[in-house]
Amino acid sequence: MAPLTRADVEHVAHLARLGLTADELARLEGELNHILDQYARLAELDTDAIPPTAQVIELENILREDVARPSLAPDLALVNAPGRAGDAFVVPAILGGD
Amino acid sequence: MAGPTGASDLTILAAHDMADRLRAGETTSRDITAAHLARVRTTDRGLHAWLALDEDRAMVEAEAADARLAAARAEGPAALGALHPLLGIPVGLKDLVSVEGGQCTAGSRILEGYRAPFDSHVTERLRAAGAVILGKTNMDEFAMGSSTEHSAFGPTANPWDLDRIPGGSSGGSAAAVASFQTPLAIGTDTGGSIRQPAAMCGVVGIKPTYGRVSRYGIVAFASSLDQVGPFGRDARDAAAVLHAISGRDERDSTSAPVPVPDELLALPASDDEAASWLRGRRFGLPREYFVDGMEPGVAARIREAAAALEAAGAAVEEVSLPHTDYGLASYYIVAPAEASSNLARYDGVRYGLSVRGGGEYIADYLATRGEGFGPEVKRRIMLGTYALSAGYYDAFYLKAMKVRTLIRRDFDRLWADGFDAIVAPVSPGIAWPFGAKLADPVQMYLADACTLPVNMAGLPGMSVPCGLSDGLPVGLQLIGAPWSEVGLFRAARAYEGITAGAAWRSVRPRDLLALRDPAIATPAARAAAAAA
Numbered sequence: 001m002a003p004l005t006r007a008d009v010e011h012v013a014h015l016a017r018l019g020l021t022a023d024e025l026a027r028l029e030g031e032l033n034h035i036l037d038q039y040a041r042l043a044e045l046d047t048d049a050i051p052p053t054a055q056v057i058e059l060e061n062i063l064r065e066d067v068a069r070p071s072l073a074p075d076l077a078l079v080n081a082p083g084r085a086g087d088a089f090v091v092p093a094i095l096g097g098d
Numbered sequence: 099m100a101g102p103t104g105a106s107d108l109t110i111l112a113a114h115d116m117a118d119r120l121r122a123g124e125t126t127s128r129d130i131t132a133a134h135l136a137r138v139r140t141t142d143r144g145l146h147a148w149l150a151l152d153e154d155r156a157m158v159e160a161e162a163a164d165a166r167l168a169a170a171r172a173e174g175p176a177a178l179g180a181l182h183p184l185l186g187i188p189v190g191l192k193d194l195v196s197v198e199g200g201q202c203t204a205g206s207r208i209l210e211g212y213r214a215p216f217d218s219h220v221t222e223r224l225r226a227a228g229a230v231i232l233g234k235t236n237m238d239e240f241a242m243g244s245s246t247e248h249s250a251f252g253p254t255a256n257p258w259d260l261d262r263i264p265g266g267s268s269g270g271s272a273a274a275v276a277s278f279q280t281p282l283a284i285g286t287d288t289g290g291s292i293r294q295p296a297a298m299c300g301v302v303g304i305k306p307t308y309g310r311v312s313r314y315g316i317v318a319f320a321s322s323l324d325q326v327g328p329f330g331r332d333a334r335d336a337a338a339v340l341h342a343i344s345g346r347d348e349r350d351s352t353s354a355p356v357p358v359p360d361e362l363l364a365l366p367a368s369d370d371e372a373a374s375w376l377r378g379r380r381f382g383l384p385r386e387y388f389v390d391g392m393e394p395g396v397a398a399r400i401r402e403a404a405a406a407l408e409a410a411g412a413a414v415e416e417v418s419l420p421h422t423d424y425g426l427a428s429y430y431i432v433a434p435a436e437a438s439s440n441l442a443r444y445d446g447v448r449y450g451l452s453v454r455g456g457g458e459y460i461a462d463y464l465a466t467r468g469e470g471f472g473p474e475v476k477r478r479i480m481l482g483t484y485a486l487s488a489g490y491y492d493a494f495y496l497k498a499m500k501v502r503t504l505i506r507r508d509f510d511r512l513w514a515d516g517f518d519a520i521v522a523p524v525s526p527g528i529a530w531p532f533g534a535k536l537a538d539p540v541q542m543y544l545a546d547a548c549t550l551p552v553n554m555a556g557l558p559g560m561s562v563p564c565g566l567s568d569g570l571p572v573g574l575q576l577i578g579a580p581w582s583e584v585g586l587f588r589a590a591r592a593y594e595g596i597t598a599g600a601a602w603r604s605v606r607p608r609d610l611l612a613l614r615d616p617a618i619a620t621p622a623a624r625a626a627a628a629a630a
Contacts, residue, residue: 008484012480012484015483015487016438016479016480016483017460017464017467018464018467018468018476018479018480019455019461019464019465019467019469020468024473024476028476028480031477031539032481032484034538035430035481035539035540038427038540039430039431039494042427042497042498043497045421045424045500045501047497047501050500050501051500051503052496052499052502052503053499053500053502053503053506054322054499055308055322055352055556056308056506056556056580057308057309057352057354059309059352062348064348072215072216076215077215079213079215080212080449080450081447081449082446082447082450082451082452083447083452089447089448091447092459092462093459
């Protein structure tokens with residue numbers, strides 16, 4: 001697989017919503033490529049007929065009764081909010097304008 | 099009276115001995131708790147095992163435990179016998195376990211100042227048993243790391259050698275138990291984060307079967323791998339904690355409806371009785387776990403432990419786990435992928451650090467996460483985001499999940515062949531000097547080569563002390579089939595029994611009373627000196 005370029009690293013950082021400095025981007029380019037080199041050996045294994053394991057315990061459809069029950073009180077749920085307006089979190093505007 | 103490490107006679111006791119004295123009315127939880135709090139105050143400048151102590155709350159809990167003990171004593175032996183062995187015993191919690199109203203930093207700046215609005219399941223269970231929570235222990239940021247050097251609040255030192263790392267990510271918990279600051283502690287293990295620091299600090303630690311302990315209220319790292327477990331200085335103590343925290347919890351959908359075995363509270367006190375369990379048992383010794391570059395002293399201790407088990411009547415056979423060598427690569431796809439998804443929640447809107455980026459809303463996320471996360475967490479988020487990104491999913495994540503199947507089948511074959519457990523090294527080496535593996539992340543990752551396959555397969559794995567190499571502790575790993583924790587603890591207790599008289603058992607960490615000296619260098623200063 002072709003090595004990650006600086007532009008690839010910047011693209012992934014944007015997808016991950018990580019604001020990185022130029023120094024961090026440069027260091028990560030080298031480190032990520034070094035780590036990706038370790039992944040290459042997985043290609044040695046023929047896994048075409050092997051089913052994937054996403055989780056290891058055989059539990060399925062763990063559901064509770066569909067009835068309302070007490071939850072965190074609003075004051076408690078909002079206790080760590082960086083910005084609060086009444087019983088709501090202040091969120092950044094995503095639609096533009098005011 | 100000072101013990102060999104300067105611990106007072108109360109702090110040097112095993113938790114089960116404290117429990118006996120509490121029931122006999124020979125001491126109180128208040129005295130036990132005060133002795134441990136004093137021990138932390140006098141030694142932690144040099145160790146930095148703790149991120150927070152709650153002395154007032156601990157003393158209130160100790161008083162409540164003493165009241166329960168007094169009431170049971172008045173009622174009679176049956177009431178005393180019904181009390182959980184953890185009643186009145188101090189415990190430390192890794193700082194990713196929620197305690198209502200308390201801090202829960204997960205070792206990260208992004209959660210500095212956060213107050214947990216509720217107790218974790220583990221916290222609830224410890225409280226129900228009557229344990230006394232002393233405070234929160236240091237850790238690698240978001241449990242990502244093998245040395246505790248990735249804590250945003252500075253590293254923890256190894257009580258055996260203050261210029262070395264205690265292992266990680268639960269390094270604070272392991273160091274606190276090893277240095278007699280607390281008899282018991284809680285950690286989490288995603289790729290070795292309980293077993294590896296237990297090995298490097300010379301204490302017992304177990305990662306239970308995936309699904310055994312609820313993760314409700316515990317900061318998530320990689321949800322298909324994370325499991326909570328105990329540290330203690332012997333098998334009986336760790337087993338009692340596991341008994342308290344295990345069991346079904348509907349608030350974690352991966353919590354399995356499997357009964358909690360009471361045998362965890364009935365491990366033999368007698369060394370001979372414990373050792374007799376070994377006769378006719380069958381252990382596998384996987385050749386792939388003796389990895390390239392392993393320290394000879396570690397390999398020698400593991401082979402000596404295997405020989406001791408054989409001498410006591412068990413069969414130890416060399417076996418193969420052929421896909422071990424692919425564990426590291428597949429783990430370092432699965433774990434970062436899940437981490438990148440779990441850590442998306444730190445957006446600066448609902449809790450935690452919030453930084454204005456200036457401009458559009460994305461700038462706020464970039465600034466908050468760029469400032470709030472440390473270098474190892476950023477590395478893992480980047481790796482995971484890349485592995486899950488368009489066009490790479492099949493090559494990385496799907497491939498890693500298939501390799502995970504192969505790793506699991508390796509173990510399944512041994513259980514089907516009738517092996518009681520696998521004995522193996524925990525780590526290829528002993529505790530290393532500060533800074534030795536910081537420059538190359540892959541070197542740090544390799545420290546977990548013998549532990550992370552166990553997480554990939556969801557199995558219980560344990561570390562028990564098995565001697566010293568260059569004067570520092572070595573851990574023997576015991577790996578079992580799903581839900582076989584009782585068997586692992588019987589094996590561990592038996593191993594303690596057959597090595598009870600070994601010379602290395604009388605060697606303890608250095609005299610930690612020297613840490614009372616206010617001029618003693620902090621671990622952060624030692625790490626900085628190592629880097630210079």
